[in-house]
Amino acid sequence: MLQYDDSAAAFVALSFVTIYIVPSWYNIIKKFKVALFSSDEEIGAISRTTAEKEKAAKLKKTSKGLKTLNSPWFLANLVITILLTVLFIWLFLSVQSNGEVNSFDPFHILDIDTGADMKEIKKAYKKMSLKFHPDKNPNNPQAEATFMMVAKAYEALTDPTAKENYEKYGNPDGKQSLAVSIGLPEFLLNVDNRNFVLLSYLIIMVGVIPMAVWSYYSNSSKFGEKDVMYDSYAWFHHNLNEHILIKSLPEVLSGSAEFRERNMTKTVEGKQEIGKILVKAKPHMQKPQFQHPVVLKGNVLLHAYLTRQTDVLSEASQEDLNFMLRYSSSLIDAMISVCKHQESLAAALNCIKFGQYVAQGMWMKDSELLQLPHFTSAEVAHATKGKNGVKTIKDYIALDNDSKKGLADFSDAQKEDIFKTCTLLPDVTIESKVFVDDDEDSNVYEGDLCTVAVTITRNNLEDGEKAGLVHAPRFPFPKREAWWVALGTTQGKIISIDKVTSPNKVVEHKIKFLAPKTGTYEFELHVLSNAYVGFDFSDSVELKTLDASVLPEYKIHPDDAELDDEPTLFEEMMNANIEDDSDSEEEEDSDSDDESEEGGIRELTAAERKKQELQNARKKAASAAGDDSDSDDDSDVEEVHAD
Missing domain, CATH: 1.10.3380.10 (Sec63 N-terminal domain-like domain)
Structure with missing residues (x-):
């Protein structure tokens, strides 16, 4: 019988508390590290010029120090985490001192010493069975569960078969594939705590959990990309x-x-x-x-x-x-x-x-x-x-x-x-070229996958040096240098526009699109800084596409053709399913035919009528010839059939 188990409940509670406090403490420590021990570069408070000193000082003031942790959500989470940590320590010590999950121990259940004689066993059983008898404890599930365990313990110590099973397998019912107990504290079974338990359950299931789900969903559903x-x-x-x-x-x-x-x-x-x-x-x-x-x-x-x-x-x-x-x-x-x-x-x-x-x-x-x-x-x-x-x-x-x-x-x-x-400030060189991937022919044909490769070279950086923060003293927050690469038509339609954030000295960005119909086209290429004024680059990209019909006919290699003819694994599986379905349909058809014949409902076909006539003729010939041989029967049949 399943029973509530305080030790198992401690293990379960310990697991749930750990799930919360481990990531919570990680985030708390991370915030404390940023507030107290982060470098100026990590928070973007660098002062390469005196113009940036004021900005750096403000960033330090707002991003470093204990005052940066003065957030209601952070403080609330910190208090909850500390309380749960205290609970975790108490549960951990409790598990260490009495951490054995309840197992079947008849001496412990009867509250007697191990190895007690039969007299003590019977006396303890009588005392506890009277104490926890359901008639004396109406509407008390805890007492009822204890009474059943007492009866089972007494059986394990007095019945030979049950005692042998207990000594062999630790359970009077014999070998058990799985021992299960309920990881909840025993006080939940106490009748005196019934109202408190129901009220707590009602508050958590009807109030706290729906409110938390609603709050999370209502906040997260407001935000899209970025x-x-x-x-x-x-x-x-x-x-x-x-x-x-x-x-x-x-x-x-x-x-x-x-x-x-x-x-x-x-x-x-x-x-x-x-x-x-x-x-x-x-x-x-x-x-x-x-x-x-x-x-x-x-x-x-x-x-x-x-x-x-x-x-x-x-x-x-x-x-x-x-x-x-x-x-x-x-x-x-x-x-x-x-x-x-x-x-x-x-x-x-x-x-x-x-x-x-x-x-x-x-x-x-x-x-x-x-x-x-x-x-x-x-x-x-x-x-x-x-x-x-x-x-x-x-x-x-x-x-x-x-x-x-x-x-x-x-x-x-x-x-x-x-x-x-x-x-x-940026000193960049922009280069671009148009080509078709993996194509030795320099021409572009209709339907080809074209690539416009744009190379951005930062001439003001040394080899291996990375672009740092944007020099923007008036903007109160750190900002990383990036470049927008846009390709569009002369009619103002966008083909591609992407933000290139790589800080490397040389950055290559590729734009892929299908070549349009035969003709000569001119596209607009724009490379713009995300933070500096006056460093934008614009150029035209010319593309001439040829008619794809002039290309030589592509011939498939015989080996490739044979591979194409072979069914794929998916096709083999589908064919197998189709065959199984057809077989089942034929069986159903034959079954239905038999049923219809037995019922005399189906109309005979011409071949079936002919076969039936032949059988009738065979019967007449057999009655006329008596006990003639099979060959005679066959000849008679042939004569009748000829007639």
Whole structure:
């Protein structure tokens, strides 16, 4: 009989507690390690220039120290884990001291010493059977179970067969294939605990578990790819199209579902602040299409950041802006994926360029030179005017340090920052070629699988060196350098667009597509940085496809032809099944024919009627000839048949 077992319950509880506390402690220790012992590089708090020192200090402040662990979810999990760890230790000590799972021991059940004589056995049995008899303990399943175990123990010590089985196999019923007990504590059988057990069961099964499942499902069902909410994807699909302009994208980003709760301004002071910032940012903004407070606030905060007017923001507004910037990279990637789904090349390129402006904290009419530290509009004007003035960041980087203009008012340390930044900014060479894999013929024919190989070479890196973090002092979070490679038609349709994240000096990215119909085609190839303005590359890729009918007829080798004729394993299995089915159908048909003949329902065919006539003639011949031989019978039959 199965019984509740405290020792088994301890083992089961120990297993379940371990399942929770092991991964929980791993995550807790990992967070503590990041908060207290992580290096500056691991959290992105590097300061290659003095312009990055302020950003690095803020990252250290927000990413290191015990204050970074001041999260409600983390603290709640920490408390639960500590309590379960205490429970784990108690269970472990309990198992160590009394860890033997209940086995059948008649002396222990009768509460007598091992080897007690028959008198003591009978006395103990009588005492315990009276104590736990069901008549004296109505509606007490624990007492009933104990009474049955007492009877079984007494039988094992008094009945010769049961005693022999117990001594041989440890059980009075003989050899058992499996010993099973219920891994639950015995107090659950106690009648006094019945209400508590039922109430606990009701709370856990009807309250806690459904609530946990609902909470997990409701949260996880909101997010799609790249941990972006489905509502954000729907918003992007509604507002992004092939005619979208870069100046409209801050408003599109502001409407993301991730910001709706955070950007809901509830105080009068907050609304007044947004109104004041709107006045200053309005000259740089496109006329807002949405007047919803959430979208308007996000749009205003983003423009304050892009136009470098964040000094007017309050601490609360600055935190809201940082919250938006934290998720901006993944949301902009989602916007690009929506454009890819819509096959709109122009919209995708605008989203990528918008991401560059967000990374550098600058806007459309700003000079590319504002990516250099300490540069303002005054330094830009000085560097771009005159005979030796430059217009692009690439041209400025190409100048010798002595020839760079706009540095007259800078200190030596500031100049070193600028020179250092020029070495950190990208210096890439883009190469592309079109070919057909595993084809010695250089021509491309209709239907061929074409490959456009794009090679990105970072000339500012040494061999074996990896690209580091983007130099973006104004962006409050670390950002990895990457490149977008897009191939599209001249009509603005996307063929392929991918983000290349490899940090190697030389990176090759392959785009594969089927060659179109016979003709000459021109495609647009774009390679854009995910974080720097002014380093984009555009080129045209020409493809000429020939008619595939001019190719020589492909002849199959005889050996290959024989292999093609051989049935595959799947075909053999299917044929075997078909044969089995046909045999079963024939048997069913024969059975049905016999049944119909017995019932006299089926109509005879012509051959069957002829056979029946022949049998009738044989019978007549046999009656006429009497006991003639078989040969005579055969001749008579033949004569009758001839007639």
